[in-house]
Amino acid sequence: MSSHAFTVLFVGFLVVSLLVRFWLASRHIRHILAHANAVPEQFAGSIPLDAHRRAAAYTIAKTKFTLFIHLLNAAVLIGFTLLGGLQWLSAHAFDIFGPGYRYQLALVLAFALISGLIELPFDYFRQFVLEARFGFNRMTPALFVSDTLKSSVISLAIGLGLVWIVLILMDKSGGFWWLYAWIVWCAFQLMMLVIGPLFIAPLFNKFKPLEDESLKTRIENLMARIGFSASGLFVMDGSRRSAHGNAYFSGFGAAKRIVFFDTLLERLAPNEIEAVLAHELGHFKLKHIAKRIALMFAASLVFLALLGYLKTQAWFYTGLGVEPLLIGGSNNDAMALILFALVLPVFSFLLSPLTSLGSRKHEFEADAFAAQYTNSQDLVSALVKLYEDNASTLTPDPLHSAFYDSHPPATVRINRLLAAG
Numbered sequence: 061m062s063s064h065a066f067t068v069l070f071v072g073f074l075v076v077s078l079l080v081r082f083w084l085a086s087r088h089i090r091h092i093l094a095h096a097n098a099v100p101e102q103f104a105g106s107i108p109l110d111a112h113r114r115a116a117a118y119t120i121a122k123t124k125f126t127l128f129i130h131l132l133n134a135a136v137l138i139g140f141t142l143l144g145g146l147q148w149l150s151a152h153a154f155d156i157f158g159p160g161y162r163y164q165l166a167l168v169l170a171f172a173l174i175s176g177l178i179e180l181p182f183d184y185f186r187q188f189v190l191e192a193r194f195g196f197n198r199m200t201p202a203l204f205v206s207d208t209l210k211s212s213v214i215s216l217a218i219g220l221g222l223v224w225i226v227l228i229l230m231d232k233s234g235g236f237w238w239l240y241a242w243i244v245w246c247a248f249q250l251m252m253l254v255i256g257p258l259f260i261a262p263l264f265n266k267f268k269p270l271e272d273e274s275l276k277t278r279i280e281n282l283m284a285r286i287g288f289s290a291s292g293l294f295v296m297d298g299s300r301r302s303a304h305g306n307a308y309f310s311g312f313g314a315a316k317r318i319v320f321f322d323t324l325l326e327r328l329a330p331n332e333i334e335a336v337l338a339h340e341l342g343h344f345k346l347k348h349i350a351k352r353i354a355l356m357f358a359a360s361l362v363f364l365a366l367l368g369y370l371k372t373q374a375w376f377y378t379g380l381g382v383e384p385l386l387i388g389g390s391n392n393d394a395m396a397l398i399l400f401a402l403v404l405p406v407f408s409f410l411l412s413p414l415t416s417l418g419s420r421k422h423e424f425e426a427d428a429f430a431a432q433y434t435n436s437q438d439l440v441s442a443l444v445k446l447y448e449d450n451a452s453t454l455t456p457d458p459l460h461s462a463f464y465d466s467h468p469p470a471t472v473r474i475n476r477l478l479a480a481g
Contacts, residue, residue, distance in 0.1 A: 066379030067142065070403060074134060077409040081130050084460045085123050091457035092116045100454050102474050106444050107454070118194045118451040125190055129182060136178055137402055141380040146171070150382065150395060159385070161227060164394035168223050169216070171398050176212060191302065194451055199301045210263055222248055223397065231390040238368035242361045249356070257310040257317055267294040267319065275330050279318070282334055285433055288341050290316045299323050304450050307336050309344065327449055332442035335434040342429030348422040363404065371396035412463060419466040424476060431480040440477050443470070
């Protein structure tokens, strides 16, 4: 392929992805506005019209903001590639450090820092303007700064270490470096499933053992019926940052733990909490987690094999506005990683509905699982409360939902649960 042909292909995919995003978003907004003044029949007795209108306004505001972020990301992508941003960074890093790993790590670090600085004001806007406008923000500016600094330090420390290992493999292990890198990547992901909940999450939130003995007994009985064991039941101070509520389990092997947001415990009754947890445990017992991990590993193998080919093709670099370095082939490896990470989402965007379809299938299965071990009406009432509290729209555009949403639309999900009950 010529560099010009690849440039045209890249720009074409980028334009198509933006057009599809804007078309779906406009459908979504029009559909929500058309149904904003009437609560769907299934929810008419439980969700007030004011709450329904608030959910519509919140969803529309998020959709418009997301569209702006997509435009910004597209502009940044073009700036880094075709307008010469990465070429400029590469030239300056090479002048300072010369050929070798220091140059490559400096290039990755500079790219990460610039990308983070570009995103920072919009993260602030999302938290302190958008979320605050609808009453969800509980984070202070000081906590925002603290979270940003801690997450940046952790990401850079872990990320640069992983990149350094991959660069060594790309340089030293021959044509099948991508296979060895894939093994390292899989091991890293499994390791993070263990150390993430135990060591990283406590740096951001406080986790204390569940103290409500009655609720604890109810949950332990549920786990015994299902055949699930955990290292502990914990309550997380999610209310420090947001009014949104959730429950989840994390970890791997002996490190599995069940975590409840304090906001969830405040809002739901014990039987509803049990039903929500039964749904989450359904994902584990039905091997949804294992299937997702296996799919992620398979996809990463394919992508790394593709990168193994692309990194040797001059048109891959020049077609994206970068002149590959001619002093030592390995000096292009960091640039290949960055370029691949930038363009992969552009070319894979149209596959999003397949991922969403699989996720929604798992959600239906987890709902059915929960209905076997708890009262389905309890899960329905819990979901209705969560839809209202989280201002989740009850009337998404069906096509937009099919393309993006990892969870089924509220009316479809509730109807299935009622039928199961």
